[in-house]
Amino acid sequence: MDYELNKASRRLSELPFIIELSGFTIEVKWLRVMQKTGQWIIPRHAHSSFEFHIIARGACTVTTDNESFTAKAGSFYLTAPGVYHEQCNYNEGDLIEYSLDCTFHPRRESATQENSEWSQLHSFFLSVPCTPFQDTNGVISLFEQALDEALHIRPAYGIIILSLVPAILVAAARSMGIGPIPSKNNQKTRMDRIAEFVEDNINRPLCPADIAAYLNLSEKQISRIVFASEGYSTKRFIILAKIEQAKKMLTNPSYSINEIAKDLGYSTTSYFTTAFKKNEGVTPGAYREKILSKHTTYHT
Template sequence: MDTELNKASRRLSELPISIELSGFTIDVQWLRVMQKSGQWEIERHAHSSFEFHIIARGSCKVATDTRSFVAEAGSFYLTAPGVYHQQWSRSEEDLVEYSLDCTFRPRKESIGSPSEWVELHEFFLSCACLPVKDTSGVIALFDQALNEALALKPGYSIVIHSLVPSILVAAARSMGLSNSLTTTKEKSRMDMIADFVEDNLFRPISPADIAAFMNLSEKQVSRIVFASEGYSTKRFITLAKIEQAKKMLTSTSYSLVEISKELGFSTTSYFNTVFRKTEGVTPGAYREQILEKLDIHHT
């Protein structure tokens, strides 16, 4: 283990960093280095914050609930709020990972006002968790922060504070942020909520989970959903799960018990009740109707 790197990491971790920007206050949970050797594993977990995993040396395997990949030196990946992920060694080679974990806290006086930071936040929310090649100097900027923490020259704290926004912008550029930010503007908050629900249909999710993912309050999420759909966030989640259940009911491969369990309903009885209230028939009756139609069509 590199003791000098460890010392610099510890000093960065101990430095409180909160940055006032247009539209947001960025609170840094940690700015640090993780060094791993041999066989190791970090179990499945999620944060309510953004975590940038920057691979300075070595490589590792990463898995989310929807995909898996290898992150190699010179690349990084972002786990947005609510994204479950796990990480483990790829080989016996040492791993050095730089990590920036932060939250975007909306400033009351700027809510609803457009700014580049508001758009950058939405851009990060819309990005998939995939490895990205560092083409904009993210690692070099982090190295500079480590050097400042190690040297402790006058004004080092000011320099480190200024490097955090630079790291975020460099990461966004590497991830494909365009000058016009058209991709962000085209993807509304409702689209992101719908995508999150779709990606998490096979686990219990609540309005609070969506709020954490969006870095918004539950009331804000409720207003967005109601304005778009005309009903509550809870109902939006329920209807999405029922639509998935209807797809699964077209096949006899799944029992009603399996479907209710897969979709995160507490009991099969509750699943039956919700389905009947939504569709007007029980799941079993719906399956019979669908299979009868399919038989008629085939004959």
């Protein structure tokens, strides 16, 4: 075991990493080194974040729900939010893995978020498969610069390490084959297109498969995009969109509960009432009474 590497890794993990970029805040959950030897296994699990597994030395076997592969020295792979994976030894050899785990938080108040390069990079990371990529753009070298700074604690080393994180992310994207980033002013993120599709089709029964077909993506890809942006499932995103529209319609007494249920694509009024109460804690009728009584009181 490399004890200096452990020391550098520990110091890296102790640093707070919040990086403000154009339209996004990147929160680094960890920047660390994993050393393994002999037989070992990390059981099947998933994160709500992006984890870059960078193989500096040795190799390991990785199994996802879709495939199994060997990640060897000089390569890396990415597990996006919600991607289940298991990792274990390969031929009982030693392994040194550099790990960067981070989340992208869009700043909704930013007018430039949709068009930023970081928005496009975020969308790209959501779309790439969990498979090994050769490090052709210096990902390992950049990580080792961060380790060297942490080990020797040079003046302002934290600033240097902070600047290396975006460089690692860009180098990883380039190694994965990201294409030219569009600069059109009307370029929309995939999450924007998902939200628009749900809004435009709010009056019919919707499921994740409908969104996937519209964007020509898999349901798993749609799930990752929605989870990374909103923090919950695609199904819940659809339900909440319908409930929000129902709340708007309930403020208009000319709509009956039955009409609202039908207009929102619910098969029965009972199903709509159950879904509404589960999310709002009251029935649609009780919600309407409360809202209309407040309105009457205000105008009295």
